[in-house]
Amino acid sequence: MAGIHSMSGQWGILGYGQMAQSMARPWLESGFLQPEQIAACVRDHGRAAALRRRDRVAVGVDLRPVLMADHVVLACKPQQLETVLETRAALDPPAQEGQGLVISILAGVSLGRLQAAFPRRPCVRAVPNIACRIRTGLTGLAMAGNLSLEQRQLVIALFAVLGQVEYVSEAQMDGFLALAASGPAMVAVMMEALADGGVAAGLSRAQANSIAQAMVAGSAALLQKEQLPPSALKDAVCSPGGTSIAAVAELERRGFRAALMDAVLAAQRRSRELG
Structure with a gap:
């Protein structure tokens, strides 16, 4: 700097x-x-x-x-x-x-x-x-x-x-702490799960970890550079009947979005308890 x-x-x-x-x-x-x-x-x-x-x-x-x-x-x-x-x-x-x-x-x-x-x-x-x-x-x-x-x-x-x-x-x-300070742990769990999925799909562990890290970093950089909301990136990647919308649909069926929201609120509650 x-x-x-x-x-x-x-x-x-x-x-x-x-x-x-x-x-x-x-x-x-x-x-x-x-x-x-x-x-x-x-x-x-x-x-x-x-x-x-x-x-x-x-x-x-x-x-x-x-x-x-x-x-x-x-x-x-x-x-x-x-x-x-x-x-x-x-x-x-x-x-x-x-x-x-x-x-x-x-x-x-x-x-x-x-x-x-x-x-x-x-x-x-x-x-x-x-x-x-x-x-x-x-x-x-x-x-x-x-x-x-x-x-x-x-x-x-x-x-x-x-x-x-x-x-x-x-x-x-407390809400800021939950998202900004506890958020990296949530992202790390998500990245680990993505890499596990890559291994299940036939990639080596080293490849899967590297790809997951590069994908998350690149996606975040794109959102920041173009000042886009996350939904715009999702929509740009998901073509009709394609692989990405199939993946998103599976996440929605499994309650992924609600689980992340609840995780943020759980961190917020714990912060209040500590005070």
């Missing part, structure tokens, strides 16, 4: 799992952040040491460096937030916390709950997806009303490094 400038300040990342790494590595690789600007906290000493060696950032098990950073990214599991807050309250001496941003990627955790936990910091909810790892991701943002213009610009710049940014009302956040 052209025009990326480095960002000042210290950044604490609470939790350094798959999603946190999928954000931090592009920030580092792009030069947006430098390794010395990041302090991350995990629960296991051995894992912390391995991550330190690999990513060259300060990863430890102590909560203090994260809380003392100018800005904090909450990337632990939503179920762990209360435990983290209890640990924070029990610190002796207490951490001298910064007053910069708190950016949470925790499913279902509202801005109100974040603001109550971090009353001195402006809070942001972000929902990134796994494609952020290669800077083709999609992130939904909902920001509290007390962010300054400069802070809003900082948040946007931070996630623009990772791909596309969408502004989402907080009421829409």
